[in-house]
Amino acid sequence: MRSITHKISIPSIVKIEKGSFDLIGDILIDDNIERVIIIIDQNMHNILSERIDKQFKKIKIEFSFLIVDTNLSLRKLSKTAYNLDNKTQLLLGIGGGSIIDRTKYISYLRKIPWISIPTSPSNDGISSPLSSLYIDNKRVSVPAKMPYGIIIDTNIIMNSPYHMIMSGIGDSVSNITAVYDMELESKHTRNQKDDFSVIFSLQSISSLMGLPIMNVRSEKFIESLLTSLVMSGIAMEMSGTSKPSSGSEHLISHAIDQVLEINNYPHGIQVGLSTYIVSRVQENCSKEINMFFTKTGFWEYVEELKIKKSVIVEAIKLAPFIKENRYTILSNQEYIDKAIRILDEDEYLKRVLF
Structure with missing residues (x-):
């Protein structure tokens, strides 16, 4: 007989609207978040870091950037995960599918909640419980953590490639x-x-x-x-x-x-x-x-x-x-x-x- 009920994890925050990127700091304040690590690649850091700095410094949330190479091996990604500050309350994954996949895998390893902030609409990984990563040059799906929140600025997505x-x-x-x-x-x-x-x-x-x-x-x-x-x-x-x-x-x-x-x-x-x-x-x-x-x-x-x-x-x-x-x-x-x-x-x- 199948189980009568089963528990699932679903995002507590879902914002899909114009301008939502510039509301990230306010959303975190409402959830009493004080210490954040932002996982991002170099290209998106160059494009978005000033907007992030501006809103986070205004509301005095302690944050740091973790710039991740999207070609990082699974072994090096795991090492990166275990080197994170133990006082980190939340991870923000900002970028395309590769960054989202790496953020959710780090979240899974460290049991730290994360928010998905995609900059492109390329696949359903923005909210899935799996990460698509490369092992020995082969793409494989590995377990990951569902996001605590999803924040998608349609202005950014409309201008994606x-x-x-x-x-x-x-x-x-x-x-x-x-x-x-x-x-x-x-x-x-x-x-x-x-x-x-x-x-x-x-x-x-x-x-x-x-x-x-x-x-x-x-x-x-x-x-x-x-x-x-x-x-x-x-x-x-x-x-x-x-x-x-x-x-x-x-x-x-x-x-x-x-x-x-x-x-x-x-x-x-x-x-x-x-x-x-x-x-x-x-x-x-x-x-x-x-x-x-x-x-x-x-x-x-x-x-x-x-x-x-x-x-x-x-x-x-x-x-x-x-x-x-x-x-x-x-x-x-x-x-x-x-x-x-x-x-x-x-x-x-x-x-x-x-």
Whole structure:
């Protein structure tokens, strides 16, 4: 019999609005925070440090910057974590996906709460209980801590690089195929799934895809995209696994990383392309995904990247072996063959792959 209830961690603070970056200090004062470490990379430090200095010094919160190299190895990252001041009350992760992943992992190791302050909308890691890090040059997911708070300034996100917005769009749709695989695995292995996480996961993307206007630089679209990514991360926390947001489409993306080794494409771009392929295999919302990609300009962006079809074919074949304990639609050779045929038959894939 499944547990009647289970506890999950969800953020106590969620601010997704214009100008919220300049309210960070006030939010911390309200929570009686006195000692903070700000984890940031050199580029964001150069851009944002003056704004941070100004508001923190005004309210007299003791703070220091920890400038982290996003190529830092897991061993060195762990050493950095254990060298932090023991009096630290809170960590702030300010930056792109790499900094957010490193902040939440440090938070997990040191059991210090953290606030997620992303400067790009590239993936759902802004609120998930997992960190994507490199070990021996391979991307792996490791346990991490859910954020105590999420503060997202839509002014900053609207001005983030175009490829990061496209990446967020690609990552957001993966919930559609991931939930299908999750339910397929539950039937095949008789492993129980968290039904509410399924509802939450699908709701996260349906609201975004249902927007009447798809201007990806508009405040409304950015707010909806970020809300979708936050909900996706929380769905993983509900489930206790990444399955509500990560299925065979993510396995293909991880396989692309292995095939290319270097010069791979943004994670969300790989995931979005793989999601469409898998949706065709599953016969699951592919028309809706295609329309969403067309309206947002995702297909146009992918076409510019000139991704080789041969790379995708190899990745599809490799995908079932990325996580051998996972059961997805690609665990069956029949559907691997179908996926490869679709690359030759689908008019949109023929246009964007070379």
